[in-house]
Amino acid sequence: MPIPFLRLREFALFQSVPTEALYALAAQMEQRDYARREVVCNKDSTLFELGFLLDGRLQGVDFTVDGRSVGLYYVEPGQYFGELPIVDAQPAPEHVVAVVRSTAAFLPARAAHALIAQWPDVAQQLLQRLAQRVRIGARQRSLLALPNPFQRLCALLGTLGPPGAAGIEPAPTHQELAIMINASRETVTRAFQLLQQQSVLRRDGNALLLLQPDWLQQVAEGKREPPKA
Numbered sequence: 001m002p003i004p005f006l007r008l009r010e011f012a013l014f015q016s017v018p019t020e021a022l023y024a025l026a027a028q029m030e031q032r033d034y035a036r037r038e039v040v041c042n043k044d045s046t047l048f049e050l051g052f053l054l055d056g057r058l059q060g061v062d063f064t065v066d067g068r069s070v071g072l073y074y075v076e077p078g079q080y081f082g083e084l085p086i087v088d089a090q091p092a093p094e095h096v097v098a099v100v101r102s103t104a105a106f107l108p109a110r111a112a113h114a115l116i117a118q119w120p121d122v123a124q125q126l127l128q129r130l131a132q133r134v135r136i137g138a139r140q141r142s143l144l145a146l147p148n149p150f151q152r153l154c155a156l157l158g159t160l161g162p163p164g165a166a167g168i169e170p171a172p173t174h175q176e177l178a179i180m181i182n183a184s185r186e187t188v189t190r191a192f193q194l195l196q197q198q199s200v201l202r203r204d205g206n207a208l209l210l211l212q213p214d215w216l217q218q219v220a221e222g223k224r225e226p227p228k229a
Helices: 005-010 019-028 083-088 109-118 120-144 149-160 174-181 185-197 213-220
Strands: 030-034 039-041 049-055 058-063 069-075 095-098 102-108 201-204 207-210
Touching: 005 019, 005 049, 019 102, 019 109, 049 083, 049 109, 069 120, 069 174, 083 109, 083 120, 102 109, 109 120, 120 149, 120 174, 149 174, 149 185, 149 207, 149 213, 174 185, 185 201
Parallel strands: none
Antiparallel strands: 030 102, 039 095, 049 102, 058 069, 058 095, 201 207
């Protein structure tokens, strides 16, 4: 079903787009609801749409040649996804799945192309987003090259929250973290127990508080030995 145009104001991508144009965009969008772990976008799909997350949380996921899941990035409310197929008309390089119950709106590729062509500020933001995706991919490769799962987890936790933030909200599950560092859920659970014993982090409701971010960074950089179990 179409979405209320005012919801589009929640997206930084549309800040420079006038109200009349937002009405037209909202009328072309389709809103869809997803259950937890449901696939939102399939990497093999040739239905190209620009997606906008209204509520919930999504994750980009791919699989290794031996079938293991690899978590790549998160999509939060107010962010968009599926921009790469819009640009190059090729299938997406990863699946997008719902981490929790989520609602997203989708703009067809033709309308997305017209939006980009008409509004230079939208095109500029899209370029910045693509550049960010490249940087995230490079960071992920560097993270996976670290020698042990505990070190990889410390490096990942230091990058998940907004710059300068003292925590991560909503807190990812141990399974979500495990597939981002190429480890088992049990390994992440044991690592969390050690981090809590060292008072490095603490769960606070739906947030994960990073009490010693410098400690995490030192372990990630190999300047501090991980604690012994």
